[in-house]
Amino acid sequence: MNEPLPRGWHVRPPTLDDVDTVVALINAWYVAIGDPPEMSSQELRKDWHTIDLAEQACLIVDADGAVVAQADIFNRRYRQVNIYIHIPPHPHEELMWSYLLQWGESWAASHAHLGDNVQNVEVHHFMRAPHLQVANLLEARGYGYVRTHYVMQIALTDAPPDPVWPAGIGVRSFRPGVDDDALFAAGEESFQDMWNRPPSTKERWLLPTQGPSFDPLLWFLAYVKETNDVVGVGLCSIIAGSGEVDTLGIRRPWRQQGVGLALLQHALGEFFRRDITTVALSVDAASPTGAPRLYARAGFTVEKTFHRYVKQVAAGRA
Numbered sequence: 342m343n344e345p346l347p348r349g350w351h352v353r354p355p356t357l358d359d360v361d362t363v364v365a366l367i368n369a370w371y372v373a374i375g376d377p378p379e380m381s382s383q384e385l386r387k388d389w390h391t392i393d394l395a396e397q398a399c400l401i402v403d404a405d406g407a408v409v410a411q412a413d414i415f416n417r418r419y420r421q422v423n424i425y426i427h428i429p430p431h432p433h434e435e436l437m438w439s440y441l442l443q444w445g446e447s448w449a450a451s452h453a454h455l456g457d458n459v460q461n462v463e464v465h466h467f468m469r470a471p472h473l474q475v476a477n478l479l480e481a482r483g484y485g486y487v488r489t490h491y492v493m494q495i496a497l498t499d500a501p502p503d504p505v506w507p508a509g510i511g512v513r514s515f516r517p518g519v520d521d522d523a524l525f526a527a528g529e530e531s532f533q534d535m536w537n538r539p540p541s542t543k544e545r546w547l548l549p550t551q552g553p554s555f556d557p558l559l560w561f562l563a564y565v566k567e568t569n570d571v572v573g574v575g576l577c578s579i580i581a582g583s584g585e586v587d588t589l590g591i592r593r594p595w596r597q598q599g600v601g602l603a604l605l606q607h608a609l610g611e612f613f614r615r616d617i618t619t620v621a622l623s624v625d626a627a628s629p630t631g632a633p634r635l636y637a638r639a640g641f642t643v644e645k646t647f648h649r650y651v652k653q654v655a656a657g658r659a
Contacts, residue, residue: 346440347433349404354395355411360385362408363400369429374469376645381581383554390552391415399444401437409433412441414448418539419456422449423465438478442466446654453656462654463537470646484650488536489626491633493641497618501610501640504603509567510595512607515560517550520571524562527571531590534629549587554578559611563591563604575604577612584612584620589632596630605639 346352355363360382367385368378392398392413401410409431415423424445428437449462456462466484468475476486506512515524525543532538549555556578563573572595576588586608591601612620622641624632633643 346401346436347404351402352399352440352444353402355389355398355400356394357386357389359400359408360389363411366408366411366429367427370427373430374472376469384580387549387552387554387578387580388413391548397448399441401440410437410441412445414445416452418541419449419453419462420539421463421465421537422452423467425467435474435478438475439482442479442482446652450654450656453654460656462656464652464654466650467647468650470648476648476650479650479652482652484652486648487651488649490647490649491624491626491643492621492645492647493624493633493636494619494621494644495609495639495641497609497613497620500613501606503610504606505599506563506603507598507600509565510563510572510600510603511566512561512563512604514558515562515576517557520562521547523571524560524574527562527592528574528588528590530592531574534593536625536627536629549576549578554580559608561604561608561611563595563600573600573604575608577608579612579615579617582617584608584617586620586622589622591630601635602639605635609639 364380364382364385367380371378371380389398392415397414397416399412400408403409410426410428412424412426415425417423422445424442426438426441428434428441431437446464449464453462466479467490468479504512521543525546528546529541550557559577559579561575561577562571563575564571573591574588575586578585578587586605589601589605591604609620621644622636624636626633
């Protein structure tokens with residue numbers, strides 16, 4: 342049962358008409374924790390494009406009709422459910438955290454039957470470090486720390502180095518409808534070593550191609566020239582004037598040969614040609630492939646740190 346909210350308050354799913362309101366709320370949260378107000382309507386629309394707003398998003402509205410908290414869910418095959426919560430400073434902040442965590446846990450438990458033999462669902466929350474109040478609240482609800490993630494960034498004040506491709510490897514842009522299967526196969530193999538990652542689907546991989554920020558010329562595929570086999574993927578986007586490396590992965594047999602660095606430098610070169618001077622990405626700090634070291638070699642530095650907390654929720658109840 343959800344924590345009770347104050348009298349006159351209510352919850353509802355957002356609609357696209359709420360984009361500006363939610364952007365302002367998230368930016369107020371950023372400022373409160375000491376970060377710049379970096380959320381944009383374009384980025385929020387990109388995020389919301391990948392979820393069912395009626396099912397996987399929630400707003401808390403106070404008695405005056407003001408939106409005071411926001412949460413949404415990213416579902417990974419009903420085995421892993423990530424809850425993202427933004428609450429600016431408020432007298433009822435802790436109560437709203439409890440309510441929205443319970444909301445997300447209940448969603449995960451009640452939808453577990455849609456997964457493949459799921460007995461327990463892992464509910465994940467990414468906490469901005471340092472945020473001790475939230476850490477204490479998560480631990481009190483049975484969450485435990487498991488992982489640290491970085492947001493890394495580079496300022497392109499000068500043209501990046503030209504990529505040096507291994508012999509026989511080339512790069513080209515993604516062709517919608519032609520490269521769908523190759524992208525899916527290469528992407529899944531590239532990320533099979535990622536910690537605790539459930540298998541994905543081709544539909545999930547292709548979902549961004551229907552989104553508002555998709556540009557096929559920023560989706561790069563490294564391939565073997567002789568066979569045309571795709572060996573690496575670098576999927577990028579431009580959000581509110583900044584570049585994002587959303588996905589970078591290399592298939593196992595082609596790692597440690599310079600493909601990853603070349604693919605990343607190729608992407609940075611394209612951003613620079615488009616006058617994009619800031620590029621960011623997210624990465625597991627303990628990535629088994631050593632991804633943070635690769636990004637550091639390319640000139641990225643750690644800008645933010647997030648701690649991942651996980652709770653096991655039994656299917657059917659939370």
